[in-house]
Amino acid sequence: xxxxxxxxxxxxxxxxxxxxxxxxxxxxxxxxxxxxxxxxxxxxxxxxxxxxxxxxxxxxxxxxxxxxxxxxxxxxxxxxxxxxxxxxxxxxxxxxxxxxxxxxxxxxxxxxxxxxxxxxxxxxxxxxxxxxxxxxxxxxxxxxxxxxxxxxxxxxxxxxxxxxxxxxxxxxxxxxxxxxxxxxxxxxxxxxxxxxxxxxxxxxxxxxxxxxxxxxxxxxxxxxxxxxxxxxxxxxxxxxxxxxxxxxxxxxxxxxxxxxxxxxxxxxxxxxxxxxxxxxxxxxxxxxxxxxxxxxxxxxxxxxxxxxxxxxx
Amino acid sequence: xxxxxxxxxxxxxxxxxxxxxxxxxxxxxxxxxxxxxxxxxxxxxxxxxxxxxxxxxxxxxxxxxxxxxxxxxxxxxxxxxxxxxxxxxxxxxxxxxxxxxxxxxxxxxxxxxxxxxxxxxxxxxxxxxxxxxxxxxxxxxxxxxxxxxxxxxxxxxxxxxxxxxxxxxxxxxxxxxxxxxxxxxxxxxxxxxxxxxxxxxxxxxxxxxxxxxxxxxxxxxxxxxxxxxxxxxxxxxxxxxxxxxxxxxxxxxxxxxxxxxxxxxxxxxxxxxxxxxxxxxxxxxxxxxxxxxxxxxxxxxxxxxxxxxxxxx
Numbered sequence: 001x002x003x004x005x006x007x008x009x010x011x012x013x014x015x016x017x018x019x020x021x022x023x024x025x026x027x028x029x030x031x032x033x034x035x036x037x038x039x040x041x042x043x044x045x046x047x048x049x050x051x052x053x054x055x056x057x058x059x060x061x062x063x064x065x066x067x068x069x070x071x072x073x074x075x076x077x078x079x080x081x082x083x084x085x086x087x088x089x090x091x092x093x094x095x096x097x098x099x100x101x102x103x104x105x106x107x108x109x110x111x112x113x114x115x116x117x118x119x120x121x122x123x124x125x126x127x128x129x130x131x132x133x134x135x136x137x138x139x140x141x142x143x144x145x146x147x148x149x150x151x152x153x154x155x156x157x158x159x160x161x162x163x164x165x166x167x168x169x170x171x172x173x174x175x176x177x178x179x180x181x182x183x184x185x186x187x188x189x190x191x192x193x194x195x196x197x198x199x200x201x202x203x204x205x206x207x208x209x210x211x212x213x214x215x216x217x218x219x220x221x222x223x224x225x226x227x228x229x230x231x232x233x234x235x236x237x238x239x240x241x242x243x244x245x246x247x248x249x250x251x252x253x254x255x256x257x258x259x260x261x262x263x264x265x266x267x268x269x270x271x272x273x274x275x276x277x278x279x280x281x282x283x284x285x286x287x288x289x290x291x292x293x294x295x296x297x298x299x300x301x302x303x304x305x306x307x308x309x310x311x312x313x
Numbered sequence: 314x315x316x317x318x319x320x321x322x323x324x325x326x327x328x329x330x331x332x333x334x335x336x337x338x339x340x341x342x343x344x345x346x347x348x349x350x351x352x353x354x355x356x357x358x359x360x361x362x363x364x365x366x367x368x369x370x371x372x373x374x375x376x377x378x379x380x381x382x383x384x385x386x387x388x389x390x391x392x393x394x395x396x397x398x399x400x401x402x403x404x405x406x407x408x409x410x411x412x413x414x415x416x417x418x419x420x421x422x423x424x425x426x427x428x429x430x431x432x433x434x435x436x437x438x439x440x441x442x443x444x445x446x447x448x449x450x451x452x453x454x455x456x457x458x459x460x461x462x463x464x465x466x467x468x469x470x471x472x473x474x475x476x477x478x479x480x481x482x483x484x485x486x487x488x489x490x491x492x493x494x495x496x497x498x499x500x501x502x503x504x505x506x507x508x509x510x511x512x513x514x515x516x517x518x519x520x521x522x523x524x525x526x527x528x529x530x531x532x533x534x535x536x537x538x539x540x541x542x543x544x545x546x547x548x549x550x551x552x553x554x555x556x557x558x559x560x561x562x563x564x565x566x567x568x569x570x571x572x573x574x575x576x577x578x579x580x581x582x583x584x585x586x587x588x589x590x591x592x593x594x595x596x597x598x599x600x601x602x603x604x605x606x607x608x609x610x611x612x613x614x615x616x617x618x619x620x621x622x623x624x625x626x
Contacts, residue, residue: 074601081601130467144566146464153568154443155603163598164562167481168492168555177561177596242481248490249477253457253566255466283490285476288387288394290468 001061003048004309006111006301007031007069009085012040013301014047016055016062017309021122023302025055031085037092045101064105065098068114068308075156078108107312111304113150113159115262116143117311118303124295125258132256133297134161134247136218136263140182143307144254150311162186166245184242187218187264190235194221197235205229222268240272244279251284251292262297269296314374316361317622319424319614320344320382322398325353326614327360329368329375330622334435336615338368344398350405358414378411379420381427381621388469391421420625424617426463426472428575429456430624431616437608438571445569446610447474447560449531449576453495456620457567463624475499479558497555500531500577503548507534510548518542535581553585557592564597564605575610582609 001024006013013028027050029043052059072081078095095106109117116133125131125145135141140162144151152158162182163175170179171192183189195213198206206224209232210216221239224232250259265272277294284292297303314337319326326341340363342356365372385394391408408419422430429446438444438458448454453475457464465471475495476488483492484505496502508526511519519537522545523529534552537545563572578585590607597605610616 072598128467146459151459151567154441154570155568155600157598157600158566158568160565160598163565164477165558165596166478168479168483168558170481175598245478245481252473252476253471254464255468255471257467283478285385285470285473285488287468287470 001055001057001063002309002313003051003062003065004114004305004307005044005065005067006114006304006308007067007083007085008111008301008304009070012043012047013305014044014051015302015305015309016051016057017306021118021306021310023305024057025051026305027051027054033086035086035088037089037097040086040089041094041097044098048102059102062102062104064107064309064313065102066107066109066114066308066310066312067094068109068111068304070111072157073108073110075108078106080108105312107308109150109308109311110143110152110159112141113143113152114307114311115141115297115303116145116159116260116307117150118299118305118307119260119262119297120145120148121310122306123299123303124260124297128257130254130256131258131260132161132250132254133260133262134250135297136186136243136261136265138186138188140186141263144256161246161250164246164249166242166249181242181246185239185246189242190218190221190239190265191216193239194235197221197231201231204231206231206235218265219268222271226271236271240275240279244276244283247276247280247294248283251280255285255287256292259292259294260297261294262303266296272296314368314370314376315622315626316364316375316378317427317618317620318357318378318380319427319617319621320380320396320398321424321614321617322383325356325360326618327357327364328615328618328622329364329370330619334431334619334623336618337370338364339618340364340367346399347401348399350399350402350410353399353402354407354410357411361415372415375415375417377418377420377622377626378415379422379427379621379623379625380407381422381424381617383424385470386421386423388421391419393421418625420621422463422621422624423456423465423472425454426456426465427620427624428454428610428616429458429573429620430463431612431618431620432573432575432610433458433461434623435619436612436616437573437610441570443567443569444571444573445474445563445567446573446575447563448610449499449556449574449578451499451501453499453559454576457569474559474563477559477562479555479562494555494559498552498559502555503531503534503552503578504529506552507548510534510544514544517544519544519548531578532581535584539584549584553588553592557589557596560589560593560607561596564593568598568600569605572605572607573610574607575616579609585609
């Protein structure tokens, strides 16, 4: 048995995961963004004990403790360099502090990488030799699994696919570059494209779905398009072009067996998937027989817990 | 001992390579683009015998036969699907035909992948755990070596980094996409940028170096810039921006220990390398201590022979 911790923006979730990638039990509490590190550690240890009890598992049966966390991870220190959800955890020796209580291996994994590993190990890409996952949320999270292992670069900070430029000199990204894929193809990108269209089309149905620009979310354009709104359809088409551009790049680089789409936008299902597949088929190198399957992620938030528990084991 | 064959546009070169990646002997003849496959096979077998003799190696000591060839490789058939240098070789059963004469394993590898493997095994990235190579020639060839193995995708047609879009809706590429990196950052891209500048600047020094647009090559702009020509400098700066955009993307995806630049343009040396490094440092995620080293390839055409011989062994 293995412990996987999802250090999310909303909840701190601890799961007990078996060697097959099944979650046996979970325990959670809200993420408190201004809690001092020692109190967060206290929460984690309490949730771990609670999850073990729920699962009917003894502490002695737990082989390792894995964290899936946003931010850049310092693998040598076992700390998060820039922890966006709990800023006070920046550079806090998370690994050593946990290990002082549980004398077992403790791993830290970037949350997008953890989600990719979870989907590859037990979800939509189970049994595949290679997969790339992109998570369409506030940004674009991404992970790459090759031969059953995460590909993170020699310094463990790679797989930042959202920060590849696809529009030279395009929109400014907070990473410092211009035209990064995530500026256009994340949920935030879709929201920006939707707002732009609404401002140019004051009579469109988009305004019925989102009465103000602040009310726009990642579903607005898809909902309008489903109701026949031409402005909504145009936004969705444009968004799909941006999304397919980056996915086509990934196919040409990795030719993975599966490319998995997760995050909030992936809830659109076939309305997203089918036109995306059609675009990528035109915009990437094709093999006579064997081509990348594009799939919607199947594990939701559980992917991150499973991946955190098992990625480094 | 291993045989590596470089099926180049100019020469067909056969090399005898030892397990350390040293070329012991070579034999070559011009590539005849309209020769029927059986005659090409005859050339290859003759050159292999000649190279063995030069190396003082018996046929029985040769453990495998590897081809580095442009075009898409059908790994199941052991054939080249679209052989640009020798079109009559398209879909010809190269592996089986060679194996009928030499009863040893025969491998086919894309030439850009072979060059990357050669540089990783015995050249500029020797001893590195991960490397990405881009070859700036007519197009951009590329290869990715992770943990001592080529990463080619599950269908063996990946690592086509030149065909990742960096300028959405940009220049049309013959792959069918628009705005592929190789349209801008290959030698052909540099030539196109140089010609564009010359047409707009009829008085620039560029015209002294290349008296006609047809005379422009990949050295023209660098030569003019070195002589203080402002138009030439502007072309080089623009070219470096395009090159650094794609290299920054690769660093953010792979964070390889080494990123190696080969091909004709790499002969510019520090005039290319130093401003490229400065741009990539600004345009990619940086680790506090460990960052990708960008290097010029060191083996020239030998990289392809060494890689062809050893990549699949």
